Amino acid sequence: MENHSCNYNIDTVEDCVFCKIIKKEIPSKIAAEMENVLAFYDIDPSADTHILIVPKRHIETFLEVKKEDKEILSQMLRLAQDLIKENKIENKYKLVVNGGEYQFVPHFHLHLLGGNLKKNP
Numbered sequence: 001m002e003n004h005s006c007n008y009n010i011d012t013v014e015d016c017v018f019c020k021i022i023k024k025e026i027p028s029k030i031a032a033e034m035e036n037v038l039a040f041y042d043i044d045p046s047a048d049t050h051i052l053i054v055p056k057r058h059i060e061t062f063l064e065v066k067k068e069d070k071e072i073l074s075q076m077l078r079l080a081q082d083l084i085k086e087n088k089i090e091n092k093y094k095l096v097v098n099g100g101e102y103q104f105v106p107h108f109h110l111h112l113l114g115g116n117l118k119k120n121p
Helices: 017-022 067-086
Strands: 030-033 037-041 047-055 093-096 110-117
Touching: 017 037, 017 047, 030 067, 037 067, 047 067, 067 110
Parallel strands: none
Antiparallel strands: 030 037, 037 047, 047 110, 093 110
16 A cells, blocks of 8 residues: 655645544544545444545535546545555445435535444444
8 A cells, every 4th residue: 555655735624533533633543544535433333344535635525526636536536545455344335425414524524434334324
């Protein structure tokens, strides 16, 4: 799995909890990291394995993703593939994007859920 040093000069939002995790201002259990993406374990998991895959640049919602974000999306999906294999959940996983009322943190992210579901993310 690729691991690049983080560039903390990226666009972040001061009061965004995910931006604070990205800047290491809030501790979290990191699952993996790439140049433009950070993956960490959800503190209130909805499944046996529940990892959040987050772009380091603040993008508020899925609908705000632009054509120029293709490298970020590519890294998010490659990281998801690596984490699925690493966590041995190839036979039972979901990759989920929430939006609108279903998105609780206003920072675009993927939920990687594996194993038995406890609740909907």
